[in-house]
Amino acid sequence: MTLKDELEQALQTLKKNEQYRQIPTLAHDGCYVVYQGKRLLNIASNDYLGLGSDSKLQRAFFEQVDKLSDTHYPKMSATSSRLLTGDDTQLQALELEMQAWYQTAVCQEDASNSPSSPSNLSKPKSVLVFNSGYHANIGILPALTALPIKTLVLADKLVHASIIDGLRLSQNKTVGYRRYRHNDYAHLARLIEQADDDIRRIIIVTESVFSMDGDRADLQQLVQIKAQDARIELYVDEAHAIGVLGETGLGLAEETQTLGQIDYLVGTFGKAFASVGAYIMCDETIKRWLVNHMRSLIFSTALPPINHAWTRFVLAKMPSLTPARTHLALLSTELSEAIARKHSTSAASSAYASPIVPYILGDNARTLAKAQQLQAAGFYALPIRPPTVPANSARIRLVMNAKLTYDDCERLIQQL
Numbered sequence: 001m002t003l004k005d006e007l008e009q010a011l012q013t014l015k016k017n018e019q020y021r022q023i024p025t026l027a028h029d030g031c032y033v034v035y036q037g038k039r040l041l042n043i044a045s046n047d048y049l050g051l052g053s054d055s056k057l058q059r060a061f062f063e064q065v066d067k068l069s070d071t072h073y074p075k076m077s078a079t080s081s082r083l084l085t086g087d088d089t090q091l092q093a094l095e096l097e098m099q100a101w102y103q104t105a106v107c108q109e110d111a112s113n114s115p116s117s118p119s120n121l122s123k124p125k126s127v128l129v130f131n132s133g134y135h136a137n138i139g140i141l142p143a144l145t146a147l148p149i150k151t152l153v154l155a156d157k158l159v160h161a162s163i164i165d166g167l168r169l170s171q172n173k174t175v176g177y178r179r180y181r182h183n184d185y186a187h188l189a190r191l192i193e194q195a196d197d198d199i200r201r202i203i204i205v206t207e208s209v210f211s212m213d214g215d216r217a218d219l220q221q222l223v224q225i226k227a228q229d230a231r232i233e234l235y236v237d238e239a240h241a242i243g244v245l246g247e248t249g250l251g252l253a254e255e256t257q258t259l260g261q262i263d264y265l266v267g268t269f270g271k272a273f274a275s276v277g278a279y280i281m282c283d284e285t286i287k288r289w290l291v292n293h294m295r296s297l298i299f300s301t302a303l304p305p306i307n308h309a310w311t312r313f314v315l316a317k318m319p320s321l322t323p324a325r326t327h328l329a330l331l332s333t334e335l336s337e338a339i340a341r342k343h344s345t346s347a348a349s350s351a352y353a354s355p356i357v358p359y360i361l362g363d364n365a366r367t368l369a370k371a372q373q374l375q376a377a378g379f380y381a382l383p384i385r386p387p388t389v390p391a392n393s394a395r396i397r398l399v400m401n402a403k404l405t406y407d408d409c410e411r412l413i414q415q416l
Contacts, residue, residue, distance in 0.1 A: 018364035040380035050403030052274035078302035086302030122260030133268040139296030141166035153177035155205040208252035209240040214356030243272025248319035324402035367394035
């Protein structure tokens, strides 16, 4: 049997197990996609604020850019890595503006602490921008653990695949990692207690909003755990919270007033920002270390300056998008409560977690059939199956966005 034959046989096994993936051929039309000749309402995208489908906003951006001189017009390619000639004024400005966004929020956080609270005066953070969330997570963790210091990394069981890949790349003679049960902080505490005496660093890694379940980490509890052991550092990926949560959209850390206690605050621009790229907010010394040791930064061509200009344009509007965030929260809560009532999965709760609402069906074939039913009813809904999610937890990942209406949400609920 040739290699090609073995690959084909393995692909047929994926098809038999209802795990075969294909890239769909789509066209986009505002909040809709055109798929197989049908115009379907998009409830699968991570465009949480609906900015990616906002053609009026995009026209306003290009009108602003067109006013610039040829010298200052953002280029369409960086043509090299940042350490060569790929750095640009747009990227430099973006990092400074992100840094100012953080500083404004953390100063408000510090000011709101009551006198009885522990001192929470926060040091400024520097910002470093990357090409994507995947670039960030596979590069930051190996760089952070490059020093020959005995380190234990403890990661939530349901962290994103990019974090898992970063953890695997981090393993060496002085670095090991373990996974604690999802949001089980008693289990996390036991793993910390079991850490060898010669462990000098413990890095706790979590998402703030989990990409497949849509639930939240308890950042305040993690901060309390950190306060009990000087070896602990917190690494929080806000990919699905940035733009969505917090008074100004800075994420769950802003909402829970834990910004100043998180060592490595990571996020992306490819979701609520409707752009591309990622970032870390960290100590200036850490930033300089990453510039020297983060391979996915050093050896990647930087993103085009025009993309950074668009991200800056969106960033300037982000604090004013509170009405969109409020509408998004109401839609998401209505959907999640409807699913809870319909399937008696839990008592209906008004607590808002995120725009990601998992409709868990368990069986792969049943999940595929439900996705097809929803598509026939006019909704672009996609099945999520193992190994993306744990075995027997196949689901439709329903995603609300701020451009949807209550009527859209009600029509969807009727199809569930």
